[in-house]
Amino acid sequence: MLEKVKKVIACELDTRLVGELQKRVQGTCLANKLEIKVGDVLKTDLPFFDTCVANLPYQISSPFVFKLLLHRPFFRCAILMFQREFALRLVAKPGNKLYCRLSINTQLLARVDHLMKVGRNNFKPPPKVESSVVRIEPKNPPPPINxxxxxxxxxxxxxxxxxxxxxxxxxxxxxxxxxxxxxxxxxxxxxxxxxxxxxxxxxxxxxxxxxxxxxxxxxxxxxxxxx
CATH class of the missing domain: 1.10.8.480 (Helicase, Ruva Protein; domain 3)
Structure with a gap:
């Protein structure tokens, strides 16, 4: 990502991973393109950004999605990895057994597309669940609804x-x-x-x-x- 964009702002709670990330770019031409916010992303004020890319802890999937969708100014798109069933709920349509409040609230505020499946064997150690990558594009302007x-x-x-x-x-x-x-x-x-x-x-x-x-x-x- 650092090689392709002007700036990367990373948000990480685990200080060991922050140290590892800093070590990897230290002394390279990429170091000044990276800013790290240390802390809980749900409690962090998000900066201006154009695109969000994240592999989230799955337990914060729902609050993070709505934090993004209610964020201003608008961003262009988000590419996010979720647990498979959560991803399918995001894109579910009326009549689908997974269609729920999450589906309709997300689709009110954004266009949501399922991009790809990610099998558990792509991770070490393999988790118990399958994953999916989703693209979310906020509707701008949003619908005139409270x-x-x-x-x-x-x-x-x-x-x-x-x-x-x-x-x-x-x-x-x-x-x-x-x-x-x-x-x-x-x-x-x-x-x-x-x-x-x-x-x-x-x-x-x-x-x-x-x-x-x-x-x-x-x-x-x-x-x-x-x-």
Whole structure:
């Protein structure tokens, strides 16, 4: 990478690996092209960058993806290696058994492509899981959606992705949460709430009017959720 680009900024938690990396470039013409940030990448402020290339510890795959996708200014693309099943979830489409909240949230914010499989025998020692390399290209500009609100919606829908939305929104915990949120929303926007208001009736009316009462999250695409 150092031979092909203007600058490499590496983020590494293991100080032994940092020392090894510094030793490899020390005294070469490549040394001044390398900057190493020592620490946890999830807790590190990412600098401006054009391309991200990473072989991640697999347990931080999901938070790292969303740290990247919510990073500003936009980058051009990321080439990342993940556990195979995680990679397949990223690219899964409605109707696929792996389609989940991760799939739709990632695809809302980015174009995701599965590039190649990486067998366990490519590693020493071989891990227990297979891997895949994925390319992620952020959508620029991003969709005009409040991501926190969007994620709240799909979180409820995908808790039981095989249930109808009507059933998913009948949960008392969900209704209590939405009732609190709706009352705050009305207070902020000076909307009067009738004395006989019931959040359950409001939810079912919205689902019926949009035609989604009997739809299931597993088969709904991004446009469905935007509606």
């Amino acid at each position: 991501f926190q609100e969007w994620d709240g919606l799909v979180r409820i829908a995908f808790v039981r992705k095989n249930k109808t939305l009507s059933a998913a929104f009948k949960s008392s915990a969900v209704q209590q949460l939405l009732d609190q949120n709706y009352r705050i929303h009305c207070s902020i926007h000076n909307i009067e709430i009738p004395e006989d208001f019931k959040i359950a009736e409001k939810i079912q009316m919205v689902l019926k009017n949009t035609g989604f009462s009997e739809k299931r999250a597993r088969s709904m695409d991004i446009d469905d959720f935007i509606r």
